[in-house]
Amino acid sequence: MSVNVESVPRDQAEKLRQLMAGREERRPRLLGRPGQLLAEPEKAPRTRVLTVASGKGGVGKTNLVVNLGIALAQRGLRVGILDADLGLANIDIVLGMVPPYNLVHVLRGEKALTEIMVRGPEGVQVFAGGSGVYELANVAQWHLDRFIAGLRELDGEMDICLIDTGAGVGRQVMSFVDAAQEAVIITTPEPTAVTDAYGLVKMLSLHNQEATVRIVVNMVESQAEGKAVFERLRAVSHRFLGLDIEYLGSVERDGVVAKAVRDQRPFMISNPHSRAAQAIQRLADVLTARPPARPQGLGGIFQKMLRLSR
Ligand SMILES: Nc1ncnc2c1ncn2[C@@H]1O[C@H](COP(=O)(O)OP(=O)(O)O)[C@@H](O)[C@H]1O
Numbered sequence: 001m002s003v004n005v006e007s008v009p010r011d012q013a014e015k016l017r018q019l020m021a022g023r024e025e026r027r028p029r030l031l032g033r034p035g036q037l038l039a040e041p042e043k044a045p046r047t048r049v050l051t052v053a054s055g056k057g058g059v060g061k062t063n064l065v066v067n068l069g070i071a072l073a074q075r076g077l078r079v080g081i082l083d084a085d086l087g088l089a090n091i092d093i094v095l096g097m098v099p100p101y102n103l104v105h106v107l108r109g110e111k112a113l114t115e116i117m118v119r120g121p122e123g124v125q126v127f128a129g130g131s132g133v134y135e136l137a138n139v140a141q142w143h144l145d146r147f148i149a150g151l152r153e154l155d156g157e158m159d160i161c162l163i164d165t166g167a168g169v170g171r172q173v174m175s176f177v178d179a180a181q182e183a184v185i186i187t188t189p190e191p192t193a194v195t196d197a198y199g200l201v202k203m204l205s206l207h208n209q210e211a212t213v214r215i216v217v218n219m220v221e222s223q224a225e226g227k228a229v230f231e232r233l234r235a236v237s238h239r240f241l242g243l244d245i246e247y248l249g250s251v252e253r254d255g256v257v258a259k260a261v262r263d264q265r266p267f268m269i270s271n272p273h274s275r276a277a278q279a280i281q282r283l284a285d286v287l288t289a290r291p292p293a294r295p296q297g298l299g300g301i302f303q304k305m306l307r308l309s310r
């Protein structure tokens, strides 16, 4: 539309100018200088990213990520799950599906993000990290720009993304945890698991004091046991690290979990009334009750990881 601003009365012309200016501002600025990460429009929607990790392996991260993802999807959220556990990537086992491509293919420009996604139960979109995170530092800037732009597009299509990062304080896990806006750390009541969870919280506190850190105690005998484990962790984290961690909740030890793994059918679907499923629903309640004011976004977490890797 072309408007001859000079031919209309002055106040009207001013109004038109403002209108046109507003329209310009809302248009996403997609073209950056070469080598410059693409500028993000001010109010663009962003995915809420939950980085899930544990100090010790085998504490129930993958089962939690999958079933919590399903619980959130059942509430009408558009959910993504990023399997970023290099060592024991086993979302495929829990879900009985194997994403054929991963972030490495996206970073190399061979696949689009949407092409590496596999649709799971309740429409949860599952995608795999592969060694993509290790490769970030070695990828040509041109590919990185395109990758970040792709993630920003995804930010508009996904409300929440759970990242299963794996166990321990190795580089792969810490790169996600250090860049996280919201970290969820899983432990069991077992002393070795709690010690390792504290070790992970300690590493996080060195680089990422701004993160919201929430604890899940899995395989508890009772909710009271879980709360007591959390309170001990909270006290030492506050005293020795100056970090205030939050309680997300506890999940009881429940035979339906192992059965669900054997059947490759998540217990949220096969046993929605089990103790474990009800506990997962409570975790979803707590999470949805307190979203961050401005979610980090998938573009945001990867950009921060890139910044930290340089
Ligand atoms: N709440 C629970 N009750 C009983 N068994 C559980 C529970 N959570 C996990 N498990 C068992 O622990 C095993 C490891 O869980 P998984 O989610 O693969 O852990 P991680 O991803 O931390 O290695 C599962 O195969 C399952 O049998």
Ligand SMILES: [Mg+2]
Binding pocket: 061, 062, 063, 085, 088, 089, 090, 166
């Ligand atoms: Mg796992």
